[in-house]
Amino acid sequence: MSFWSGPGRPGALLLMAFSVAGFGVAAYLTTVHYANVPLLCSASGLINCSRVVTSQFSVVPGTNLPITVPGMGFFLVSFGLALAQFRRPFRYSLRQAHLGWACLGLLTVFYLVFVELVELHNICLWCTSVHALIVLTLITTAWRLHPLDEALTPS
Protein backbone atom coordinates (compact mmCIF):
# COMPACT_ATOMS: atom_id res chain seq x y z
CA MET A 1 0.00 0.00 0.00
CA SER A 2 1.67 3.23 -1.14
CA PHE A 3 1.86 6.48 0.72
CA TRP A 4 -0.71 8.09 -1.59
CA SER A 5 -3.15 5.24 -1.76
CA GLY A 6 -3.13 4.38 1.93
CA PRO A 7 -6.39 4.06 3.81
CA GLY A 8 -8.55 7.14 3.37
CA ARG A 9 -5.91 9.07 1.48
CA PRO A 10 -7.38 9.10 -2.06
CA GLY A 11 -10.52 10.65 -0.63
CA ALA A 12 -8.51 13.23 1.25
CA LEU A 13 -6.55 14.04 -1.90
CA LEU A 14 -9.81 14.45 -3.80
CA LEU A 15 -11.05 16.88 -1.16
CA MET A 16 -7.78 18.80 -1.40
CA ALA A 17 -8.19 19.01 -5.18
CA PHE A 18 -11.71 20.42 -4.78
CA SER A 19 -10.36 22.96 -2.30
CA VAL A 20 -7.53 24.08 -4.57
CA ALA A 21 -9.88 24.44 -7.54
CA GLY A 22 -12.47 26.32 -5.49
CA PHE A 23 -9.86 28.60 -3.99
CA GLY A 24 -8.52 29.33 -7.47
CA VAL A 25 -11.89 30.35 -8.85
CA ALA A 26 -12.71 32.46 -5.79
CA ALA A 27 -9.30 34.12 -6.01
CA TYR A 28 -9.84 34.89 -9.69
CA LEU A 29 -13.23 36.48 -8.99
CA THR A 30 -11.71 38.49 -6.15
CA THR A 31 -8.90 39.70 -8.40
CA VAL A 32 -11.37 40.74 -11.08
CA HIS A 33 -13.34 42.66 -8.47
CA TYR A 34 -10.37 44.67 -7.20
CA ALA A 35 -8.51 45.03 -10.50
CA ASN A 36 -11.71 46.21 -12.20
CA VAL A 37 -11.05 44.17 -15.33
CA PRO A 38 -13.64 42.40 -17.49
CA LEU A 39 -14.65 38.89 -16.48
CA LEU A 40 -14.05 36.04 -18.91
CA CYS A 41 -17.70 35.15 -19.30
CA SER A 42 -20.84 35.99 -21.23
CA ALA A 43 -22.20 39.45 -20.38
CA SER A 44 -25.68 39.19 -21.83
CA GLY A 45 -28.63 36.84 -21.67
CA LEU A 46 -29.34 34.36 -18.90
CA ILE A 47 -25.67 33.63 -18.31
CA ASN A 48 -24.31 36.98 -17.26
CA CYS A 49 -21.40 36.72 -14.85
CA SER A 50 -20.77 40.45 -14.88
CA ARG A 51 -24.30 41.19 -13.76
CA VAL A 52 -24.08 38.69 -10.91
CA VAL A 53 -20.63 39.58 -9.58
CA THR A 54 -21.33 43.31 -9.65
CA SER A 55 -24.80 43.11 -8.14
CA GLN A 56 -25.70 44.29 -4.67
CA PHE A 57 -25.57 40.64 -3.58
CA SER A 58 -21.93 40.25 -4.56
CA VAL A 59 -20.66 41.71 -1.30
CA VAL A 60 -21.00 40.57 2.28
CA PRO A 61 -24.18 42.29 3.51
CA GLY A 62 -23.43 45.62 5.16
CA THR A 63 -19.87 45.74 3.84
CA ASN A 64 -17.93 46.35 0.64
CA LEU A 65 -16.13 43.05 1.00
CA PRO A 66 -16.68 40.85 -2.06
CA ILE A 67 -18.37 37.62 -1.11
CA THR A 68 -15.61 35.76 -2.87
CA VAL A 69 -13.23 36.57 0.00
CA PRO A 70 -15.12 34.43 2.53
CA GLY A 71 -15.34 31.94 -0.33
CA MET A 72 -11.56 31.77 -0.42
CA GLY A 73 -11.61 31.32 3.34
CA PHE A 74 -14.06 28.44 3.01
CA PHE A 75 -11.81 26.54 0.64
CA LEU A 76 -8.73 27.34 2.70
CA VAL A 77 -10.33 25.75 5.76
CA SER A 78 -11.58 22.88 3.63
CA PHE A 79 -8.05 22.29 2.37
CA GLY A 80 -6.75 22.33 5.93
CA LEU A 81 -9.30 19.75 7.01
CA ALA A 82 -8.51 17.55 4.01
CA LEU A 83 -4.79 17.81 4.70
CA ALA A 84 -5.37 16.85 8.32
CA GLN A 85 -7.35 13.81 7.17
CA PHE A 86 -4.56 12.89 4.82
CA ARG A 87 -2.11 12.96 7.70
CA ARG A 88 -4.49 11.28 10.16
CA PRO A 89 -6.79 9.13 8.02
CA PHE A 90 -8.21 7.32 11.04
CA ARG A 91 -9.43 10.33 12.91
CA TYR A 92 -13.17 10.16 12.53
CA SER A 93 -13.79 13.53 14.11
CA LEU A 94 -11.93 15.24 11.27
CA ARG A 95 -14.30 13.71 8.77
CA GLN A 96 -17.27 14.80 10.84
CA ALA A 97 -15.88 18.31 11.08
CA HIS A 98 -15.35 18.43 7.34
CA LEU A 99 -18.91 17.30 6.73
CA GLY A 100 -20.16 20.02 9.06
CA TRP A 101 -18.07 22.59 7.24
CA ALA A 102 -19.41 21.38 3.89
CA CYS A 103 -22.97 21.65 5.21
CA LEU A 104 -22.24 25.28 6.07
CA GLY A 105 -21.01 25.70 2.51
CA LEU A 106 -24.22 24.14 1.22
CA LEU A 107 -26.27 26.75 3.06
CA THR A 108 -24.22 29.45 1.37
CA VAL A 109 -24.79 27.78 -1.99
CA PHE A 110 -28.53 27.81 -1.30
CA TYR A 111 -28.41 31.55 -0.63
CA LEU A 112 -26.33 32.36 -3.70
CA VAL A 113 -28.33 30.16 -6.07
CA PHE A 114 -31.52 31.71 -4.70
CA VAL A 115 -30.11 35.18 -5.41
CA GLU A 116 -29.09 34.20 -8.93
CA LEU A 117 -32.35 32.51 -9.92
CA VAL A 118 -34.97 34.46 -8.01
CA GLU A 119 -33.50 37.93 -7.48
CA LEU A 120 -31.23 38.51 -10.46
CA HIS A 121 -32.52 36.02 -13.04
CA ASN A 122 -28.95 35.66 -14.22
CA ILE A 123 -26.46 32.86 -13.76
CA CYS A 124 -22.73 33.22 -13.31
CA LEU A 125 -20.82 30.20 -14.58
CA TRP A 126 -17.81 30.93 -12.38
CA CYS A 127 -20.08 31.03 -9.34
CA THR A 128 -21.80 27.84 -10.46
CA SER A 129 -18.46 26.06 -10.65
CA VAL A 130 -17.75 27.11 -7.06
CA HIS A 131 -21.19 25.87 -6.01
CA ALA A 132 -20.53 22.55 -7.73
CA LEU A 133 -17.21 22.17 -5.92
CA ILE A 134 -18.89 22.79 -2.56
CA VAL A 135 -21.57 20.21 -3.34
CA LEU A 136 -18.92 17.71 -4.44
CA THR A 137 -17.07 18.36 -1.21
CA LEU A 138 -20.26 17.69 0.72
CA ILE A 139 -20.95 14.45 -1.15
CA THR A 140 -17.39 13.25 -0.68
CA THR A 141 -17.27 14.06 3.03
CA ALA A 142 -20.64 12.40 3.58
CA TRP A 143 -19.55 9.30 1.68
CA ARG A 144 -16.38 9.05 3.75
CA LEU A 145 -18.40 8.50 6.90
CA HIS A 146 -18.93 4.84 5.99
CA PRO A 147 -18.25 2.80 9.13
CA LEU A 148 -16.28 0.27 7.11
CA ASP A 149 -14.20 2.88 5.42
CA GLU A 150 -10.79 1.89 6.71
CA ALA A 151 -12.40 0.82 9.97
CA LEU A 152 -12.90 4.37 11.14
CA THR A 153 -13.15 4.94 14.81
CA PRO A 154 -14.40 7.84 16.85
CA SER A 155 -11.62 9.65 18.63
Add this chain to the structure above:
Amino acid sequence: MSKKSVAERRQAVGSGGGRNGSSGSRGGRTPSRRNPRAQQRRPWGLYSAIAGVVAVFVIVVVVLEVTAQPATQDTQVLSAPASVVAALTKVPQSALDTVGGGAANTPPHALSGSTKLTQNGKPEVLYIGAEYCPYCALERWSLIGALSKFGTFSNLKIIRSSLTDSAGPNIPTFTFAHGVTYSSSYISFVAREIYSNVPDASSVTGYAPFQTLTKEETSLFSSIGQDGFPFVDFGGVAAQVGSESTSPGPPALSNLSWQQVASDLSHLKSSQAQMILGGMNYDTAAICKMTGGKPGKVCSQSVVQQLEGNL
Protein backbone atom coordinates in the same frame (compact mmCIF):
# COMPACT_ATOMS: atom_id res chain seq x y z
CA MET B 1 -4.47 10.20 18.93
CA SER B 2 -0.97 8.85 19.42
CA LYS B 3 1.13 7.39 16.64
CA LYS B 4 1.06 4.12 18.48
CA SER B 5 -2.69 3.94 18.52
CA VAL B 6 -2.84 4.71 14.78
CA ALA B 7 -0.36 1.95 14.09
CA GLU B 8 -2.35 -0.42 16.19
CA ARG B 9 -5.50 0.41 14.35
CA ARG B 10 -3.84 0.06 10.96
CA GLN B 11 -2.60 -3.32 12.03
CA ALA B 12 -6.07 -4.24 13.12
CA VAL B 13 -7.46 -3.17 9.76
CA GLY B 14 -4.81 -5.16 7.96
CA SER B 15 -5.73 -8.31 9.86
CA GLY B 16 -9.42 -7.76 9.27
CA GLY B 17 -10.26 -7.52 12.94
CA GLY B 18 -11.14 -3.87 13.24
CA ARG B 19 -11.04 -1.99 16.49
CA ASN B 20 -13.92 -3.82 18.03
CA GLY B 21 -11.96 -6.90 18.53
CA SER B 22 -9.50 -5.21 20.82
CA SER B 23 -11.07 -2.28 22.53
CA GLY B 24 -14.79 -2.76 22.21
CA SER B 25 -17.57 -0.94 20.46
CA ARG B 26 -18.63 2.64 21.06
CA GLY B 27 -22.22 2.23 20.03
CA GLY B 28 -23.77 1.90 16.60
CA ARG B 29 -21.31 4.16 14.86
CA THR B 30 -18.67 1.47 14.59
CA PRO B 31 -18.74 -2.10 13.44
CA SER B 32 -19.98 -4.54 16.04
CA ARG B 33 -19.49 -8.24 16.52
CA ARG B 34 -22.91 -8.54 17.99
CA ASN B 35 -24.39 -7.02 14.85
CA PRO B 36 -22.10 -7.76 11.90
CA ARG B 37 -24.66 -6.35 9.48
CA ALA B 38 -24.00 -2.93 10.97
CA GLN B 39 -20.64 -3.05 9.23
CA GLN B 40 -22.43 -2.94 5.89
CA ARG B 41 -24.50 0.06 6.81
CA ARG B 42 -23.77 3.48 5.45
CA PRO B 43 -25.29 6.48 7.24
CA TRP B 44 -28.30 6.52 4.98
CA GLY B 45 -30.21 8.64 7.45
CA LEU B 46 -27.64 11.38 7.02
CA TYR B 47 -27.68 11.06 3.24
CA SER B 48 -31.46 11.19 3.24
CA ALA B 49 -31.45 14.29 5.41
CA ILE B 50 -29.05 16.09 3.07
CA ALA B 51 -30.99 14.99 0.00
CA GLY B 52 -34.20 16.11 1.69
CA VAL B 53 -32.82 19.57 2.43
CA VAL B 54 -31.63 19.93 -1.17
CA ALA B 55 -35.03 18.76 -2.45
CA VAL B 56 -36.85 21.27 -0.24
CA PHE B 57 -34.60 24.04 -1.55
CA VAL B 58 -35.24 23.08 -5.17
CA ILE B 59 -38.99 22.98 -4.53
CA VAL B 60 -38.94 26.40 -2.85
CA VAL B 61 -37.03 27.96 -5.76
CA VAL B 62 -39.33 26.37 -8.34
CA VAL B 63 -42.45 27.49 -6.47
CA LEU B 64 -41.11 31.04 -6.15
CA GLU B 65 -40.27 31.15 -9.83
CA VAL B 66 -43.64 29.77 -10.90
CA THR B 67 -45.68 32.01 -8.61
CA ALA B 68 -43.54 35.12 -9.11
CA GLN B 69 -45.27 38.14 -10.50
CA PRO B 70 -44.03 39.04 -13.97
CA ALA B 71 -41.41 41.77 -13.93
CA THR B 72 -42.91 45.20 -14.39
CA GLN B 73 -41.69 48.21 -16.28
CA ASP B 74 -39.38 50.38 -14.19
CA THR B 75 -40.83 53.89 -14.48
CA GLN B 76 -38.78 55.51 -11.75
CA VAL B 77 -37.04 58.79 -12.52
CA LEU B 78 -34.06 59.20 -10.23
CA SER B 79 -31.22 61.67 -9.96
CA ALA B 80 -28.18 60.45 -11.84
CA PRO B 81 -25.41 59.24 -9.52
CA ALA B 82 -22.50 61.67 -9.55
CA SER B 83 -20.05 58.86 -10.21
CA VAL B 84 -21.91 57.83 -13.35
CA VAL B 85 -22.13 61.40 -14.63
CA ALA B 86 -18.43 61.92 -13.95
CA ALA B 87 -17.47 58.72 -15.76
CA LEU B 88 -19.49 59.77 -18.79
CA THR B 89 -18.60 63.46 -18.96
CA LYS B 90 -14.92 63.20 -18.04
CA VAL B 91 -13.70 60.48 -20.36
CA PRO B 92 -9.94 60.91 -20.83
CA GLN B 93 -8.99 62.23 -24.25
CA SER B 94 -6.55 59.35 -24.61
CA ALA B 95 -9.47 56.91 -24.34
CA LEU B 96 -11.45 58.80 -26.98
CA ASP B 97 -8.40 58.86 -29.26
CA THR B 98 -7.99 55.12 -28.86
CA VAL B 99 -11.61 54.28 -29.63
CA GLY B 100 -12.03 56.72 -32.55
CA GLY B 101 -15.23 55.84 -34.37
CA GLY B 102 -15.47 52.60 -32.39
CA ALA B 103 -18.59 50.57 -33.11
CA ALA B 104 -20.57 53.57 -34.42
CA ASN B 105 -21.41 52.03 -37.78
CA THR B 106 -24.29 54.38 -38.62
CA PRO B 107 -22.95 57.80 -37.59
CA PRO B 108 -24.46 61.23 -38.30
CA HIS B 109 -24.49 62.36 -41.91
CA ALA B 110 -23.99 65.86 -43.29
CA LEU B 111 -27.05 67.80 -44.45
CA SER B 112 -26.96 70.03 -47.47
CA GLY B 113 -29.49 72.72 -48.20
CA SER B 114 -31.19 72.35 -44.86
CA THR B 115 -32.27 75.37 -42.85
CA LYS B 116 -29.74 76.25 -40.17
CA LEU B 117 -31.18 75.65 -36.72
CA THR B 118 -30.52 78.32 -34.12
CA GLN B 119 -31.89 79.35 -30.76
CA ASN B 120 -30.95 82.48 -28.84
CA GLY B 121 -28.42 83.27 -31.53
CA LYS B 122 -26.57 80.01 -31.04
CA PRO B 123 -26.54 76.91 -33.21
CA GLU B 124 -29.10 74.43 -31.92
CA VAL B 125 -28.86 70.72 -31.36
CA LEU B 126 -32.36 69.24 -31.56
CA TYR B 127 -32.96 65.79 -30.07
CA ILE B 128 -36.23 63.93 -30.53
CA GLY B 129 -36.66 60.59 -28.85
CA ALA B 130 -38.75 58.53 -26.47
CA GLU B 131 -38.02 57.28 -22.99
CA TYR B 132 -39.11 53.72 -23.77
CA CYS B 133 -37.01 53.50 -26.94
CA PRO B 134 -33.88 51.30 -26.61
CA TYR B 135 -31.98 53.00 -29.42
CA CYS B 136 -32.62 56.38 -27.79
CA ALA B 137 -31.38 54.89 -24.53
CA LEU B 138 -28.06 54.05 -26.15
CA GLU B 139 -27.86 57.36 -28.02
CA ARG B 140 -28.29 59.44 -24.86
CA TRP B 141 -25.07 58.07 -23.37
CA SER B 142 -23.07 59.30 -26.37
CA LEU B 143 -24.94 62.57 -26.74
CA ILE B 144 -24.57 63.58 -23.09
CA GLY B 145 -20.86 62.85 -23.25
CA ALA B 146 -20.46 64.94 -26.40
CA LEU B 147 -22.65 67.86 -25.27
CA SER B 148 -20.76 68.01 -21.98
CA LYS B 149 -17.68 69.07 -23.92
CA PHE B 150 -19.51 72.24 -24.98
CA GLY B 151 -21.53 73.00 -21.86
CA THR B 152 -22.96 71.64 -18.64
CA PHE B 153 -25.96 69.50 -17.79
CA SER B 154 -27.79 70.09 -14.54
CA ASN B 155 -30.19 67.83 -12.72
CA LEU B 156 -29.56 64.83 -14.99
CA LYS B 157 -31.99 61.98 -14.34
CA ILE B 158 -31.77 58.26 -14.96
CA ILE B 159 -34.49 55.97 -16.27
CA ARG B 160 -34.85 52.57 -17.89
CA SER B 161 -36.12 51.90 -21.39
CA SER B 162 -38.87 49.44 -22.26
CA LEU B 163 -38.75 46.16 -20.40
CA THR B 164 -40.15 44.26 -23.35
CA ASP B 165 -38.71 45.82 -26.49
CA SER B 166 -37.08 43.11 -28.60
CA ALA B 167 -34.44 45.58 -29.77
CA GLY B 168 -32.93 45.44 -26.29
CA PRO B 169 -34.96 45.41 -23.10
CA ASN B 170 -34.46 47.28 -19.84
CA ILE B 171 -31.55 49.51 -20.78
CA PRO B 172 -30.13 51.86 -18.15
CA THR B 173 -30.11 55.35 -19.56
CA PHE B 174 -30.96 59.00 -18.92
CA THR B 175 -33.85 61.25 -19.79
CA PHE B 176 -33.72 64.79 -21.11
CA ALA B 177 -37.11 65.60 -19.54
CA HIS B 178 -38.13 65.94 -15.89
CA GLY B 179 -36.29 69.20 -15.23
CA VAL B 180 -32.97 68.44 -16.89
CA THR B 181 -31.27 71.63 -18.10
CA TYR B 182 -28.27 72.33 -20.28
CA SER B 183 -26.28 75.53 -20.59
CA SER B 184 -23.50 76.38 -23.03
CA SER B 185 -21.93 79.49 -24.42
CA TYR B 186 -21.48 77.79 -27.79
CA ILE B 187 -24.72 75.97 -28.54
CA SER B 188 -28.35 75.54 -27.54
CA PHE B 189 -29.81 72.13 -26.83
CA VAL B 190 -33.48 71.33 -27.28
CA ALA B 191 -34.72 67.85 -26.32
CA ARG B 192 -38.14 66.28 -26.75
CA GLU B 193 -39.08 62.93 -25.27
CA ILE B 194 -42.29 62.42 -27.19
CA TYR B 195 -43.23 59.21 -25.37
CA SER B 196 -42.54 58.24 -21.78
CA ASN B 197 -41.64 54.78 -20.52
CA VAL B 198 -45.01 54.43 -18.78
CA PRO B 199 -47.04 51.65 -20.42
CA ASP B 200 -50.28 52.86 -22.01
CA ALA B 201 -52.28 50.35 -24.00
CA SER B 202 -54.23 53.10 -25.73
CA SER B 203 -51.08 54.62 -27.24
CA VAL B 204 -49.89 53.62 -30.69
CA THR B 205 -46.45 52.82 -29.27
CA GLY B 206 -47.75 51.16 -26.13
CA TYR B 207 -46.31 53.98 -24.01
CA ALA B 208 -47.89 57.21 -22.89
CA PRO B 209 -47.36 60.28 -25.08
CA PHE B 210 -45.15 62.76 -23.26
CA GLN B 211 -43.67 65.97 -24.69
CA THR B 212 -44.97 67.67 -27.80
CA LEU B 213 -43.17 69.07 -30.83
CA THR B 214 -43.47 72.50 -32.38
CA LYS B 215 -44.57 72.73 -35.98
CA GLU B 216 -41.00 73.34 -37.09
CA GLU B 217 -39.74 70.37 -35.09
CA THR B 218 -42.51 68.17 -36.46
CA SER B 219 -41.53 69.18 -39.96
CA LEU B 220 -37.86 68.37 -39.41
CA PHE B 221 -38.74 65.12 -37.66
CA SER B 222 -40.81 64.04 -40.65
CA SER B 223 -38.63 65.29 -43.48
CA ILE B 224 -35.16 64.46 -42.21
CA GLY B 225 -35.89 62.06 -39.37
CA GLN B 226 -38.56 60.14 -41.30
CA ASP B 227 -40.56 59.97 -38.07
CA GLY B 228 -38.07 57.61 -36.48
CA PHE B 229 -36.25 58.09 -33.22
CA PRO B 230 -33.79 58.87 -31.97
CA PHE B 231 -33.43 61.85 -34.29
CA VAL B 232 -30.73 64.44 -33.70
CA ASP B 233 -30.42 67.52 -35.88
CA PHE B 234 -27.05 69.18 -35.42
CA GLY B 235 -27.93 72.76 -36.29
CA GLY B 236 -29.11 71.82 -39.76
CA VAL B 237 -25.58 70.83 -40.85
CA ALA B 238 -25.70 67.16 -39.85
CA ALA B 239 -28.29 64.71 -38.62
CA GLN B 240 -28.45 61.40 -36.82
CA VAL B 241 -31.38 59.15 -37.64
CA GLY B 242 -31.73 56.02 -35.52
CA SER B 243 -29.01 54.36 -33.51
CA GLU B 244 -25.36 55.13 -34.19
CA SER B 245 -24.48 51.52 -33.38
CA THR B 246 -26.47 48.57 -34.59
CA SER B 247 -24.03 45.83 -33.70
CA PRO B 248 -24.18 44.68 -30.99
CA GLY B 249 -26.47 47.65 -30.31
CA PRO B 250 -28.74 48.14 -27.31
CA PRO B 251 -28.81 44.47 -26.17
CA ALA B 252 -25.25 44.87 -24.89
CA LEU B 253 -26.63 47.18 -22.21
CA SER B 254 -29.71 45.16 -21.30
CA ASN B 255 -30.29 44.70 -17.58
CA LEU B 256 -26.99 46.33 -16.66
CA SER B 257 -26.78 48.97 -13.98
CA TRP B 258 -25.73 52.54 -14.75
CA GLN B 259 -22.61 51.93 -12.72
CA GLN B 260 -21.75 48.90 -14.79
CA VAL B 261 -22.05 50.82 -18.04
CA ALA B 262 -20.02 53.68 -16.58
CA SER B 263 -17.38 51.20 -15.47
CA ASP B 264 -17.34 49.57 -18.90
CA LEU B 265 -16.40 52.92 -20.46
CA SER B 266 -12.91 52.48 -19.06
CA HIS B 267 -12.61 49.06 -20.67
CA LEU B 268 -12.01 50.35 -24.15
CA LYS B 269 -12.44 46.99 -25.85
CA SER B 270 -15.86 46.40 -24.33
CA SER B 271 -18.89 46.66 -26.60
CA GLN B 272 -20.27 49.37 -24.37
CA ALA B 273 -17.17 51.56 -24.67
CA GLN B 274 -16.89 50.96 -28.42
CA MET B 275 -20.49 52.01 -29.03
CA ILE B 276 -20.81 54.86 -26.54
CA LEU B 277 -17.39 56.45 -26.95
CA GLY B 278 -17.45 55.94 -30.73
CA GLY B 279 -20.84 57.66 -30.88
CA MET B 280 -19.57 60.37 -28.54
CA ASN B 281 -16.69 61.13 -30.89
CA TYR B 282 -19.01 61.33 -33.90
CA ASP B 283 -21.48 63.54 -32.04
CA THR B 284 -18.63 65.80 -30.96
CA ALA B 285 -17.46 66.03 -34.57
CA ALA B 286 -20.98 66.90 -35.74
CA ILE B 287 -21.30 69.65 -33.11
CA CYS B 288 -17.89 71.03 -34.04
CA LYS B 289 -19.08 71.15 -37.63
CA MET B 290 -22.04 73.31 -36.61
CA THR B 291 -20.03 75.61 -34.29
CA GLY B 292 -17.36 76.21 -36.88
CA GLY B 293 -14.71 74.50 -34.79
CA LYS B 294 -15.42 76.13 -31.44
CA PRO B 295 -14.15 75.65 -28.86
CA GLY B 296 -10.74 74.93 -30.29
CA LYS B 297 -9.59 72.73 -27.42
CA VAL B 298 -12.40 70.31 -28.25
CA CYS B 299 -12.61 70.65 -32.01
CA SER B 300 -8.88 70.63 -32.69
CA GLN B 301 -8.48 67.10 -31.37
CA SER B 302 -7.22 64.91 -34.17
CA VAL B 303 -9.89 62.26 -33.66
CA VAL B 304 -12.63 64.91 -33.90
CA GLN B 305 -11.18 66.42 -37.03
CA GLN B 306 -10.80 63.03 -38.62
CA LEU B 307 -14.39 62.04 -37.91
CA GLU B 308 -15.69 65.45 -38.93
CA GLY B 309 -14.15 64.79 -42.30
CA ASN B 310 -16.08 61.51 -42.47
CA LEU B 311 -19.48 63.09 -41.92
